[in-house]
Amino acid sequence: MTEFQNNKRILIFSDQSYLLQANEKVRELTEEGYQCEVVSMPVSSNKAEQLLAQQPLGSLVWIYSEEDSAQAIEYAARNAGFSKNEIWINKSSEQNTRIFCSQCHHINEISSAEMFECERCHIKLDPSNHYSIYHKS
Amino acid sequence: MEDFYEVKVQEIKQLTPTIKSFTFISENTELPSFGAGSHITLHLPMGMRQYSLINNPLDMINEYEIAVKKTGHLESGSTYLHEDIYEGDVVKVSPPDNYFPLQMEGKHHVFFAAGIGITPFWSMMSYLRSLGESFELHYAVSGQDACPFYNEMNERYANQVTYYLMDRDSKTKKLKERLRELKVGTHVYICGPQSYMDFIVTYCRELGYPKKYIHEERFKARKLEHPTRFKVTIVNEKKTIQVNSNQSLLEALHDAGITIPSACRQGICGSCEVKVCNGEVLHNDTFLTANEKTDKMLTCVSRGKGHISIAVE
Amino acid sequence: MSVKAEQFPFPFTEDRYAYSNNSSLQKPARSVTMTDRYLEEIQLKRELLQANHQRCFRSLPLSLESQWEAMRRIFNELAENEPEHFSFEKRGNEYRFQNLLLGEEERFKYRDLSSIERQPLDIAGRHVQEDLIIMGDRHDGLFLEAGQLCFPSNWSLTFVLGMDFKSIHTPVPGITHKDFIGKVERFISRIRQNEAWERKNWSMTISNKLDTPLETYANWGKLRLQVTDENVGELVHLRVEVQRLLRLPLTNDILFTIHTYLLSLNDLIRNDLWLKRLYTTIQFLSDDIAEYKGIALYKNELMQFLEKTLSEKGISL
Ligand code: HEM
Ligand code: FES
Numbered sequence: 001m002t003e004f005q006n007n008k009r010i011l012i013f014s015d016q017s018y019l020l021q022a023n024e025k026v027r028e029l030t031e032e033g034y035q036c037e038v039v040s041m042p043v044s045s046n047k048a049e050q051l052l053a054q055q056p057l058g059s060l061v062w063i064y065s066e067e068d069s070a071q072a073i074e075y076a077a078r079n080a081g082f083s084k085n086e087i088w089i090n091k092s093s094e095q096n097t098r099i100f101c102s103q104c105h106h107i108n109e110i111s112s113a114e115m116f117e118c119e120r121c122h123i124k125l126d127p128s129n130h131y132s133i134y135h136k137s
Numbered sequence: 138m139e140d141f142y143e144v145k146v147q148e149i150k151q152l153t154p155t156i157k158s159f160t161f162i163s164e165n166t167e168l169p170s171f172g173a174g175s176h177i178t179l180h181l182p183m184g185m186r187q188y189s190l191i192n193n194p195l196d197m198i199n200e201y202e203i204a205v206k207k208t209g210h211l212e213s214g215s216t217y218l219h220e221d222i223y224e225g226d227v228v229k230v231s232p233p234d235n236y237f238p239l240q241m242e243g244k245h246h247v248f249f250a251a252g253i254g255i256t257p258f259w260s261m262m263s264y265l266r267s268l269g270e271s272f273e274l275h276y277a278v279s280g281q282d283a284c285p286f287y288n289e290m291n292e293r294y295a296n297q298v299t300y301y302l303m304d305r306d307s308k309t310k311k312l313k314e315r316l317r318e319l320k321v322g323t324h325v326y327i328c329g330p331q332s333y334m335d336f337i338v339t340y341c342r343e344l345g346y347p348k349k350y351i352h353e354e355r356f357k358a359r360k361l362e363h364p365t366r367f368k369v370t371i372v373n374e375k376k377t378i379q380v381n382s383n384q385s386l387l388e389a390l391h392d393a394g395i396t397i398p399s400a401c402r403q404g405i406c407g408s409c410e411v412k413v414c415n416g417e418v419l420h421n422d423t424f425l426t427a428n429e430k431t432d433k434m435l436t437c438v439s440r441g442k443g444h445i446s447i448a449v450e
Numbered sequence: 451m452s453v454k455a456e457q458f459p460f461p462f463t464e465d466r467y468a469y470s471n472n473s474s475l476q477k478p479a480r481s482v483t484m485t486d487r488y489l490e491e492i493q494l495k496r497e498l499l500q501a502n503h504q505r506c507f508r509s510l511p512l513s514l515e516s517q518w519e520a521m522r523r524i525f526n527e528l529a530e531n532e533p534e535h536f537s538f539e540k541r542g543n544e545y546r547f548q549n550l551l552l553g554e555e556e557r558f559k560y561r562d563l564s565s566i567e568r569q570p571l572d573i574a575g576r577h578v579q580e581d582l583i584i585m586g587d588r589h590d591g592l593f594l595e596a597g598q599l600c601f602p603s604n605w606s607l608t609f610v611l612g613m614d615f616k617s618i619h620t621p622v623p624g625i626t627h628k629d630f631i632g633k634v635e636r637f638i639s640r641i642r643q644n645e646a647w648e649r650k651n652w653s654m655t656i657s658n659k660l661d662t663p664l665e666t667y668a669n670w671g672k673l674r675l676q677v678t679d680e681n682v683g684e685l686v687h688l689r690v691e692v693q694r695l696l697r698l699p700l701t702n703d704i705l706f707t708i709h710t711y712l713l714s715l716n717d718l719i720r721n722d723l724w725l726k727r728l729y730t731t732i733q734f735l736s737d738d739i740a741e742y743k744g745i746a747l748y749k750n751e752l753m754q755f756l757e758k759t760l761s762e763k764g765i766s767l
């Protein structure tokens with residue numbers, strides 16, 4: 001039996017600042033036979049949820065946006081039933097690394113991987129690369 | 138949990154002209170609970186036979202309920218159950234196993250059943266109803282008389298069930314229409330004759346629905362019922378050994394001084410894997426993927442046919 | 451909190467240690483065990499839960515059904531295996547669990563949240579020495595969906611909540627070698643309903659402290675620097691986690707329980723075989739695992755102590 005192929009539909013959420021990049025990508029994907037729909041952000045959470053829930057089974061979600069709004073869309077997509085590997089977030093949007101403080105659970109944004117102090121509880125942290133998709137850090 | 142239980146037939150009901158339900162109870166032991174989609178294995182004179190449980194797992198007190206369709210073969214398990222089993226008889230059953238669980242993260246569950254394939258869904262629907270989850274049933278059955286729970290079905294699930302009582306072509310068309318509309322968050326479950334299941338699975342694949350959302354009930358034996366002897370050449374050790382019918386390849390290798398790691402000895406952990414270089418293998422595990430089975434085998438449960446050759450690390 | 455040597459589940463069956471799937475099927479299937487540290491450990495648990503509830507109990511909404519199932523299962527096991535200490539009665543949908551050791555009682559209506567004051571796993575965990583974790587078996591893998599965790603060996607429940615099985619294990623050195631952890635996940639997904647598998651994991655803890663979460667590392671981690679030739683036998687404890695994996699039949703999720711045992715080296719070396727095995731294991735332990743388990747900092751002192759004891763006892767290897 002041949003393997004199942006993912007559905008060739010992609011719902012793309014994009015911030016104004018990424019629209020050029022997103023549209024460029026859509027051109028490429030369309031040539032490869034994908035059906036893309038671009039939603040420009042900001043978008044109300046109701047609207048996003050509604051759009052997500054209407055997607056055919058096996059569709060993909062791509063998000064071109066800054067962290068916080070990307071996270072909101074991702075959360076809504078997970079809630080609508082998308083699998084973790086059906087959601088893709090534009091990684092270049094993460095200029096700062098998010099570090100989860102192991103002591104007080106505050107999430108710090110830092111730009112280098114040196115030792116630093118947690119902004120909330122002031123413990124010294126030596127960042128590791130253990131990553132949580134849940135906390136995004 | 139025991140390897141098997143002796144249970145008493147408490148009640149037999151004629152559901153349709155060809156389908157009977159059987160309720161088994163135990164008077165002295167607590168029967169293990171089960172999840173929707175589970176089956177039990179009955180130890181019958183003609184061998185082991187698996188049947189889906191139809192009771193609501195949340196309502197189970199200490200009974201197992203199955204529904205069996207008489208297939209007509211004289212030698213079959215179903216004929217035996219229909220003709221030779223009476224209320225009060227005692228039967229041996231292995232504890233429930235579940236190859237067909239509900240994916241509880243699903244937002245909506247869509248069941249496709251044909252004929253007696255309704256049985257696992259009867260349990261799933263009552264479970265989902267108790268939980269308040271969303272589902273629908275598409276049921277292909279030759280007529281109202283052939284439908285085992287017709288009245289109850291219409292009373293309880295009037296808004297969830299669609300019957301397919303029409304001719305083949307219209308049936309296919311209507312199924313395809315529904316399948317084309319599936320939305321994200323849906324899990325699909327299929328149970329019925331092989332051709333029916335293949336039709337739905339193939340169409341789902343054409344539509345680009347990922348396999349992880351499409352679940353098929355496939356019964357298969359846990360254990361080879363009659364293992365036979367075979368020969369094995371261990372290529373990189375330049376040794377050939379015999380595996381007797383009463384031992385596993387893992388044990389035979391061990392006796393020959395070749396120790397490979399093992400843990401579960403049930404074909405579920407993958408620890409005892411070896412490379413297969415040549416020969417036909419009777420795979421008996423539930424661990425390896427179809428692709429892995431082309432050149433690997435698990436020595437605790439799988440066997441060779443005739444003479445095979447393998448390589449160990 | 452050390453346990454008596456007779457109740458200590460010594461983990462080494464060979465002289466070398468490497469990560470492997472060391473799980474074995476348990477008959478009968480049990481998820482919890484009582485030792486004579488019961489009262490002390492329950493008291494400590496309750497204090498930790500009181501002081502740091504957020505750190506010790508976390509759950510996602512999807513885990514609720516499994517929490518109910520786990521609670522009922524655990525109370526049933528306690529009443530069945532220790533009938534002199536616990537009882538569990540059912541009348542229709544109403545249940546009553548009695549803990550005679552603590553003089554406590556839990557009453558609830560199954561699956562009725564209005565009948566309980568805490569989440570079910572948070573109730574059940576207060577009556578057993580084990581830490582309790584629910585791993586949801588989803589179509590795209592196993593995910594940590596709830597936990598009551600008081601005695602972790604340097605990890606954080608809050609951090610791993612919602613995380614998939616593989617990602618939880620990324621800090622472990624070499625764990626992806628030959629897809630080890632992928633195969634373990636596949637194994638877990640094949641565990642049959644009502645079956646329980648057991649494995650042992652080990653580490654070392656300085657002092658007899660059970661609660662060593664990542665969150666308070668700053669307080670207990672520094673003790674590793676205080677090990678000297680004189681105090682090693684008293685300070686260093688072998689820490690063994692007896693872990694059980696039970697497939698909950700109704701929800702098809704996994705209840706993962708961790709029972710942590712500590713034994714000081716001074717107590718451990720009374721057993722010659724244990725002494726020998728521990729020595730050879732530490733001797734051949736790879737550097738990255740020694741580092742991961744935090745042993746690297748005092749490995750010299752530890753080895754000298756074990757060698758000295760072996761020669762005093764006249765044991766040859
Ligand atoms: C399903 C439940 C399980 C959970 C929730 C779990 C969780 C964890 C966690 C949180 C750690 C510590 C990671 C860190 O340092 O941050 C760990 C370590 C580890 N786990 Fe698991 N685990 C589970 C099952 C298993 C199984 C079944 C195996 C193997 C058969 C396994 C093998 C290991 C190993 C080898 C380590 C490193 C331990 C050491 O060297 O101290 N785990 N696990
Ligand atoms: S020992 Fe587990 S698959 Fe063979």
